[in-house]
Amino acid sequence: MAAVTELSFLLFALSNYIHAQEVIILRDEVDSYTFKLPENSTSCLISRCVGEEQLVLWNTSDLWSNSSSVPQHLKQRLVSSVKTSSYTILNLTHSDSGRYREECWTEGNVTHDNNFTITVCPSTDWSDITIDPTSVRLGGTVDLPCWGAADNLDIQWLKQDSRDDYETWRRVFWDKTTSVMDNVRGRYQVVTNTSTLRVSNVTATDFTAYSCLVMNQQQCVSSYPVGLVPQYEVIYRSVGETAVLPCSITDSTDEQPPRWTKPFSTDLGQLKQTDPSVDQNYSLVFSSLMLNHSGRYYCKAPNRVQHYYLFVCPKFGPPAVELFSEGEEVTLRCRDWGKGKGHVWFIKSNRTEGRIFSVWYDQSMSRVSWYRNNGTLVISNISVGDAGEYWCVVYDDDYGHYQCVSTERTVLVWL
Template identity: 55%
Template sequence: MAAVTELSFLLFALINNIHAEERITIRYEGGSYTFNPPKEANFCLISRFVGEEKLLLWNTSALWSENSTVPEDLKQRLSVGSVNNISSYMIQNLTHSDSSQNQEECWTEGKVTSEKDISLTVCKTEDEDKVIPVRLGGTVDLPCEGAADNLDIQWLMIDSRYQEEIWTKVFEDSTPSVMDNIKGVKTISALHLSNFMPTTFQQYICLVMNQQQCVSSHPVQVRLQEELMYHSVEETAVLQCNVTDFGDDQPPVWKKWNLKRSSDTDPGQQYLGQNNSLVFSSLTLNHSGVFYCSKTLVTVRAYWLVVCPKFAPPAVELFSEGDDVTLRCRNWEEGMWYLWFMKSNKTGGRIFNTYNIRSDLRRMNIFSLNGSLVISNVSLEDTGEYWCAVLDSDLQCVSTTKILLKYREPFGIHFTLYTVRNSLLSGLLVILCVVVVAVIQRSRRGEQRSAETES
């Protein structure tokens, strides 16, 4: 035992000259945390920092001896396991008092071969994951739900270098952070992220703290938003993949995930792109699906390709500036999905999903109701082609509607037709009124004659 004590003091003397990498892990009250020393280690020392003082919790080579340093409360919750001849040490039934800075130091043949600084945070509650889609180069505010003015907020992001769930701080001392691959600014409780690139799509977590105690945690997953593309059968589709940031010469790998519920177990199909793009020269309805472009295991672009039957003859909808226009989607029924697309001269003929127009261009007040598209306060910028795609329960396109939204010229042919139509309607209304009055007068004369005859 004396040798073990001497070795412990030697370790504490050496540890000041060894840099250990801090690993942040989050657990929840009533849960557990496991220390997994390396297989080749002869023994490990587990220590805990209390302020500036470091206390030895236990030595794995003398865990249950009479002179063991394991605190009594911790000893009752400590269990030892083994998987593939590798020992592990689990602390069960975690409480707030287990939140601490810990250090794992392992020795092999008289030398320190492994050292970890582990920051263990035990939270009271865990919120459900919130998923937020972001476009490439886009900006997003990640909310910290449950935050209050009198509580501290801590933002962390997952560290993808480790297989286990290890977190790193986005901010130090509430200062703006510019990391290797992410720009973050904390505004009140939200995390403002800008210029998102493929390598920065991460999982974040917000910890709501009351002094040193974690009250609740709120995980947020930021994923690549699919770009919605519309095509008709027999057309050509080109899916672009920008991989200029990746230096190797390997072509990008495209993977398709079918949207049909009957294909949930289908692992999908893989394609090799040419010149960083995937080209379909003659589309069919079966080409519909979600395509991911990946390079060196990083998803670079994602597309949701919607392929629909060919258009029927288009309908024409006329408007004057300031009108409210309702565009109706044919063949839509309850239980089906629908998507609206727009192509206008303002966008150079490019097709936009109308919901993205609202969020990106911020010039149209668009909302959907019962399969219809309602555009309030229409302006000249809203002229163009509007397409409605009706999707079944498997998100496969079954029908499509094309509507031309055209401006009613005050003195053009449409205005003339409109004026003539109104004039005809007004004339017919006058004639109808005259006929009704004549019928009423004739009926009254007949009644008077009948009364005179009876008398």
């Protein structure tokens, strides 16, 4: 019995390994796909697996002859280019889906061997579907939706293979229960009743594109892509203070260092001795903040970006004091909210160890309602953990610089 169990485990592990290594090419129906073969090869074979059988589709040295093995319906949709050694299938259909292999020889030696899967899905009418990128903080948990999922159909989740290549994907789940990716096992789960992909303890390598394939047996019924991007962070500082904006979206696969940019400004990526400067960890460092440092900042790496809003305000005066008892509802008012083009609330409480968070960014403030049309912040069912300091920053969005107009501070004191 132990031997049977061990064999079953080894087969399961081998199956996971095969699926994890598999490169998948996603295409819509009526799209095309081009096989790009080495130009110096004597001959090449392109074959497709049907079940356990490998069928030779064509031999590039004998492509157009009457005895060619290329099926007639495929030959009619095939375009070749002698100059680039490329072969394109036009007007793809679901029957073109399957596992493919490219093999090329030069003087009897194999010089090219490539295996991949092409999955052809029906074209999606995006006019009725609004898909916005899903944002999350590093270390957080997020659910990526799978539109069109149904209980009686199979679901496959794919992850973009490379941030520089939108064409290739890797399968995350192929049996809906266990991730086939070793580096994410335990962090990726499919929620059974919704087929959403739950990503836990998010790392920089998770920020990429995903696609949910709704399958009927081996045929793709629909595909729905969704992007996972870093959640923007809103930061408050006073004049003369320091600030460090981390660039935490980089990983070991990046060949080029990230760049810092600011709208309507120059590229900040090459700054060395000026304020701000970029340190060895690619963080943007402000040693002594000034009012004109306010604005939006972007740390950009290939196909992903980290976004900051920095508000720099003058030193604030004495705070107002509000007393409260547990369970009450407290309304804080931003009296100067009409002086600028917008306002934002910041929170500094004991439960955040003195750190300052924006209401936009602090996910624990589920009992807080922010009314932008009248400058009020309402905290319901207040508790001792809500005690602390609250700032309302009124700003004027002048070409993306978010210039601070005024700051009001209120201290909530628990009775």
